[in-house]
Amino acid sequence: MKKNAVFSLFCASLVSTTGCASVADVAGGVPFTTTVKEQVAFFDNIRAHCGKAYEGIVVSGAKDGDGFSENRLVMHVRQCAEDQIHIPFHVGDNASRTWILTQTGAGILLKHDHRHEDGSNDESTMYGGHTPDRGYATYQRFPADDYSKDLFTKLGFPQSNGNTWHMQIYPEKFVYHLTRDGRDFKVDFDLTKPVTPPPAPWGYQD
Numbered sequence: 001m002k003k004n005a006v007f008s009l010f011c012a013s014l015v016s017t018t019g020c021a022s023v024a025d026v027a028g029g030v031p032f033t034t035t036v037k038e039q040v041a042f043f044d045n046i047r048a049h050c051g052k053a054y055e056g057i058v059v060s061g062a063k064d065g066d067g068f069s070e071n072r073l074v075m076h077v078r079q080c081a082e083d084q085i086h087i088p089f090h091v092g093d094n095a096s097r098t099w100i101l102t103q104t105g106a107g108i109l110l111k112h113d114h115r116h117e118d119g120s121n122d123e124s125t126m127y128g129g130h131t132p133d134r135g136y137a138t139y140q141r142f143p144a145d146d147y148s149k150d151l152f153t154k155l156g157f158p159q160s161n162g163n164t165w166h167m168q169i170y171p172e173k174f175v176y177h178l179t180r181d182g183r184d185f186k187v188d189f190d191l192t193k194p195v196t197p198p199p200a201p202w203g204y205q206d
Contacts, residue, residue: 039108041137043085043101045169050080053197054174054189061178061185067091068187075099075174075189076197078204086113088201089176095201096122099176107131110142110165115203127151129165139168159183 053076062069071092079086083103088095098113108131114122129142144152144163152160160180168175174189200206 036107036134038134038137039103039131039140042135042140042169043103043108045137046077046087046101046174047080047085049077049191050085051197052077052194054191054193055195056187056189059186059188061183067094073187074195074198075176078197088198088204090198090201095199098201098204104130108140108142110167113203115201117202119203124151124155138170139166141166
């Protein structure tokens with residue numbers, strides 16, 4: 001999905017604001033821009049790995065039969081533009097998941113692009129959230145936005161309305177972490193050992 005479409009979803013979720021011009025209001029009134037050094041550094045730290053893939057392991061929240069614990073996990077920093085990064089997350093042969101990070105002018109937006117094998121959209125797709133504060137060069141968090149909460153409620157799992165996604169990046173590892181009441185799921189990816197990049201995720205072309 002192109003940046004404008006992703007950003008439109010984000011704007012549509014800001015029901016408490018008058019428009020994207022006032023998007024900074026959701027971050028406590030702080031007028032964040034893409035020049036906030038912590039967010040720029042975080043984005044650039046990930047973009048520095050563009051084209052590379054890394055294997056990960058579940059370090060918390062593993063459950064028997066969850067699909068994650070028994071499969072090889074690979075993240076691929078696949079596409080990198082000035083203001084957007086696509087990171088497919090492969091779970092064994094399942095290539096349905098792509099994380100999309102977008103610099104919006106008010107921070108960083110995380111969306112989860114979920115596809116079926118034929119490339120069509122899964123009914124649970126483009127959920128995520130926007131950074132609520134400046135964060136750190138090594139860490140940003142993304143609480144579920146209104147679009148995501150509406151989607152989760154519609155699909156029958158409102159408990160996910162409390163989701164916050166966390167991403168951390170250090171020289172030796174990248175961390176993807178989901179938290180909410182009763183749920184703590186974390187995957188650590190080893191950045192010291194690149195692996196062969198997997199094929200394109202579902203819905204994308206090589």
